[in-house]
Amino acid sequence: MEIPKIVGAGLVVIGAGIGIGRIGGSAMDAIARQPEATGKIQTAMLIAAALIEGIGFAALFAV
């Protein structure tokens, strides 16, 4: 019972990592294109990353 749980939590963390990585990368692209919109992009990036993070933590608590 223990192993599937741990593997599942690992998968969720991989998913959350990919998600946050993509958000960060896209934000970098966007900032490079429009440096004047840095503040707005960062805010949106942090909110989206925080939402994904919530899911990641929810999975960790299931273990």
Add this chain to the structure above:
Amino acid sequence: MVISNKPLQFIIAILIACLPILGFANNPSENTTSQTETTAVAHEASAESSDESSEIKEQIKEVIGHHVLDGHEFSLLEYEGEHIGFPLPIILWDNGVQFFSSSKFEHGEAVAESNGNYYVIHHEKIYKTDAAGTLTEAHGHPINFQPIDLSITKGVLTIMVVALLMFLLFAGLAKSYAKNGGISSGVGRLFEPIVIYIRDEIAIPNIGEKHYKKYMSYLLTIFFFVWFLNIFGLTPLGINVTGNIAITFGLAVITFVITTFTANKNYWGHIFWMPGVPTPMKIILAPIELLGVFIKPFALMIRLYANIFAGHVVLMSLIGLIFIFKSWLGSSLSFMLSFAISIIEILVALLQAYIFTMLSALYFGSAVEEHHHEEAH
């Protein structure tokens, strides 16, 4: 790539920084033996010491578990049976108020007596018991009666200290404006830009020019409260307040109550009867939107709690690695890792306070939003 304009100083600095690697605290006799001998000895020793290492792992788990829990005494250090710290008052509601010092528990070892009632402390929970201190266990948990615990615990004390600190700091800041003719002085120069940032970058864009003022006091309070508590959690005092789900639950409930009671009719209209979608869709959306009302503060609670809790556990585990590796290489690696994580944690402390404030402002904004996009539907 130019690393430094002064390569000699740079090299010296690097060498000095690497000095700790040369130092070792191992038994010298072990290091003088040849490589093959040590491995052979290590193999023999590993079979014998497997019991010992699992015991160390258990101890580390216990220390981490003890650290992340709220405590009934303020213990700074525990070394070979010696406790360094101070007791805190215990307040219980059990046939009237029972008030005594937590030193009566003798760090969880003894039965405390108050007005003829006996209590024991088990994993930071207080149970009523008899003079002998017997605990009836079922499924690994004691089933003794638990009186209502209103004690001034470590977390409560820290909240009081932070509240006092914030009151003095910001009352002084407000006063300094009156004294200096509208110019902040002293510590106010540090906090004024943060206050302005919260107003201009968090409150106004999310809530709107018209309504933001009545939410500013709450947003500022929550930001500085969470930030200070997070920073306090990183000090060696060993406090974990925002990593306690009861505290974040309280904060999330305040946000929920403010959102619910200041919401206008458009907010409720968007929840129960979403405008601009076909009628069957409105019926499907209503329960989902209603659920969302509760999920939003729930996510706030979990996010702050989990971030700080996980940060503390990771940091403590990395420090615990020193006692598992027991070698200069492992220890220096563990030190460097925990140092790096500590720096990240300082960032996380600020980031989580910001996210909490930001999302609260977002929810308030959705609650007071005017119905201006009628044509869009």
